Amino acid sequence: MRQQVILNPLFRRGLLVAFDCVALPLSVWSSFAFRLATPWPQQLRECEWMFPTALILGLGIYLISGQYKGLTRYSGSLSLYQMTLRNLALTAGLVLIALMTPLPAPPRSSWLIFWLMLTALTAGGRLLLRDTLVYLVIPQRRQPVFIYGAGAAGAQLLASLRLSPRYRVVAFIDDNPDLWGRHLNAIPIQPPQRLPRLRNRFGCDQVLLAMPSVAKARRRHILDQLQMEDLRVLSIPALDEIASGRTRIDDLRPVAITDLLGRDPVPPQLNLIQSCVRDRVVLVTGAGGSIGSELCRQITCWQPRQLIAFEQSEFALYQLEQELRPTCPSLLPILGSVLDRDRLEQIYRRYHVETVYHAAAYKHVPLVEANPLEGLLNNSFGTRLAAEAAIQAGVETFVLISTDKAVRPTNVMGASKRLAEQIIQGLQSESEHTRLCMVRFGNVLGSSGSVVPLFEKQIRAGGPITLTHPEIIRYFMTIPEAAQLVLQASAFAEGGDVFLLDMGEPIKILDLARQMIRLSGLTVRDENNPQGDIEIHCTGLRPGEKLYEELLISAEDQPTQHPLIRRAQENAPPWVDLQQGLVQLEQAIQQQNESRALVLLRQLVPDYQPAIEQLPSAA
Incomplete structure (x- = not known):
């Protein structure tokens, strides 16, 4: 099992700053090169002021807005949206400098190219660093598991298990034919009938049941199916426990014996x-x-x-x-x-x-x-x-x-x-x-x-x-x-x-x-x-x-x-x-x-x- 790798915070921030120091000038160059279809056009030589200005202004915006304070290992879509807005602010700052000073200005369409390239480079770099850190942290060998239920609960469970040192999700199982053959975060969704074949393929003998709101009768039918295949079953907590904060969705537990009754409680009068x-x-x-x-x-x-x-x-x-x-x-x-x-x-x-x-x-x-x-x-x-x-x-x-x-x-x-x-x-x-x-x-x-x-x-x-x-x-x-x-x-x-x-x-x-x-x-x-x-x-x-x-x-x-x-x-x-x-x-x-x-x-x-x-x- 691989030892967990934890980067020093100063080293991690220095790595991100160094990456941005390369991404900012590269984005300036690419905005001219792609717009004018030549590696080093004459207009870029006239606008060399943009290289140091973009670097200084960009690093300042990133530092002030807290871009280097986040935990890269847990970066998600919200972090990428924030980065897009920061790059938009940087682009707007450069446009103002070009309009308010006698410095030569680039073609107008190159501003859009600059913003898109900078966002792609900074976001892609952080995603690459995030996935590298995740790869270094998680064990090399994790237990393969199926998630039964490709709904909202299954997607949340998959996201929670991304850094799990124990489980590796290899497939979703769902009895909804409309989902068969599709993917959820790159994980295939398969019908229950393929369980024996999938089990032999992945060497998997455990299922995580992610259907907290399903009726008891259907839940018991699913459990009977899984037990016929000699699969071990763990279940996520009930929705009220998750909503109240008493537990998390990845607090997996053995299936409650009450699920074997197959009867739904009738609301009290x-x-x-x-x-x-x-x-x-x-x-x-x-x-x-x-x-x-x-x-x-x-x-x-x-x-x-x-x-x-x-x-x-x-x-x-x-x-x-x-x-x-x-x-x-x-x-x-x-x-x-x-x-x-x-x-x-x-x-x-x-x-x-x-x-x-x-x-x-x-x-x-x-x-x-x-x-x-x-x-x-x-x-x-x-x-x-x-x-x-x-x-x-x-x-x-x-x-x-x-x-x-x-x-x-x-x-x-x-x-x-x-x-x-x-x-x-x-x-x-x-x-x-x-x-x-x-x-x-x-x-x-x-x-x-x-x-x-x-x-x-x-x-x-x-x-x-x-x-x-x-x-x-x-x-x-x-x-x-x-x-x-x-x-x-x-x-x-x-x-x-x-x-x-x-x-x-x-x-x-x-x-x-x-x-x-x-x-x-x-x-x-x-x-x-x-x-x-x-x-x-x-x-x-x-x-x-x-x-x-x-x-x-x-x-x-x-x-x-x-x-x-x-x-x-x-x-x-x-x-x-x-x-x-x-x-x-x-x-x-x-x-x-x-x-x-x-x-x-x-x-x-x-x-x-x-x-x-x-x-x-x-x-």
């Missing part, structure tokens, strides 16, 4: 969010969790009168406060447990809480499966106590954050959330003023305990990626989108509602793992590629885990005003009957009778169908 948040007192339980913290972040953007973050983890609450305090002076962090009904009711009354988002829950299936009594106590009875306190305190809206695992559950976590949904529906029949509802959705990307952070950690460690089953599929949504839809869904609450979020198309977890490996610039190690980087191991389904998840218990649901939110009609047992079962279940939990509690759970949630080996042996 402001009136829906404002009706439940703006200038209101809002309380979020489980505020330190993945969903709870994102709810708090988005609520702060809508100017609540007060935001109360209720959380039992001191560290999680501390982190949330440090993050949100600068932007939300009304934030009130409160440590506490949803199992403390009296404390919750006291908080509701003291701060006149109007809207509650209940996100506190144990959500990790294997942990709750191993600790079923704690899962039932927190998820089911915690919901009941928080909702009853809200009814007694006169809270207007209570929203339960539920899960798709509550639909025909096969594990204790899902069954505990389904029981919580039934409790909300039952309490609604006893409530006159509080509207209780629930929002049900699937997995969120990047939440604690989800597969994406786990896969990322395993890839960084060199593998293998552990997968429970090759056919397992899941619905995915980003955390910000889920929180935003929860806020909007709560505006539709009439009482006892079950809202479903449109999760898009399900994703096969095996395909997700393979895509994450490829997006990391690595290859999958399998039978077809034994020399690959990361292996995928299937460990078998965990207790209570399903191959696929559902959002509806019955097939009946209706649309709402929002295209991604639907309202379901689901039956629930009478509150009187449910209460009797809850009393018995609470007693079993207090007695630490796990077998009895699980039998009662199956009675209270008839759709709960655990695996045979999980069933308790005694009632």
Whole structure:
């Protein structure tokens, strides 16, 4: 690799001055020679005064106007325009001297030739010096890359990479047929179909994706194409990050896993969010969790009168406060447990809480499966106590954050959330003023305990990626989108509602793992590629885990005003009957009778169908 060459500023300026000392007299000579078609015409001998005058006046104008202060290595079109104006000023000065003195004047057309020749020589010399410096600075061998997208972002990226010590752009790839065969700054624009041939020709295995504003569906299609060719992909930042100055266009990064969803976010309906948040007192339980913290972040953007973050983890609450305090002076962090009904009711009354988002829950299936009594106590009875306190305190809206695992559950976590949904529906029949509802959705990307952070950690460690089953599929949504839809869904609450979020198309977890490996610039190690980087191991389904998840218990649901939110009609047992079962279940939990509690759970949630080996042996 060539060592970087840095010229001393005085030496560089001296070099430019010396070049101009040659260019100025040469331009005077050429203006006569080209005009009169002879190397040394008689009129030039009569106008010899122009040689020293042009040299002295020209260097003076260049020095005063700052022509020698610029960094030649980064010279662009603006520098050339400024040089053209300086040369025009020099030409005008010489014309004035010829008109105001008895000195012999050259032919009038030679002034134009002088200006054009001087501009060509000074500009060309600086471009030559610039390109020489660039050649001396950049490494001799740089990694060849393709830029996908020959639009404005691609052109900006190419300009930014001109001095890059790492990348050398060899071709643009674009799916617009009107651009095929053309060039962008001397770089050819080729169709995607020629990628295999171009890859072999240039030995290139990396693509820089320069399409920040393209729709997610098209972006995912492009990524699928590039991954089929085993090309590594880096992407430029989002437009809002570039515009805000938080990052630059050449801050390349791995493609975000959210791009694999292939769905474009729907802009929020402001009136829906404002009706439940703006200038209101809002309380979020489980505020330190993945969903709870994102709810708090988005609520702060809508100017609540007060935001109360209720959380039992001191560290999680501390982190949330440090993050949100600068932007939300009304934030009130409160440590506490949803199992403390009296404390919750006291908080509701003291701060006149109007809207509650209940996100506190144990959500990790294997942990709750191993600790079923704690899962039932927190998820089911915690919901009941928080909702009853809200009814007694006169809270207007209570929203339960539920899960798709509550639909025909096969594990204790899902069954505990389904029981919580039934409790909300039952309490609604006893409530006159509080509207209780629930929002049900699937997995969120990047939440604690989800597969994406786990896969990322395993890839960084060199593998293998552990997968429970090759056919397992899941619905995915980003955390910000889920929180935003929860806020909007709560505006539709009439009482006892079950809202479903449109999760898009399900994703096969095996395909997700393979895509994450490829997006990391690595290859999958399998039978077809034994020399690959990361292996995928299937460990078998965990207790209570399903191959696929559902959002509806019955097939009946209706649309709402929002295209991604639907309202379901689901039956629930009478509150009187449910209460009797809850009393018995609470007693079993207090007695630490796990077998009895699980039998009662199956009675209270008839759709709960655990695996045979999980069933308790005694009632």
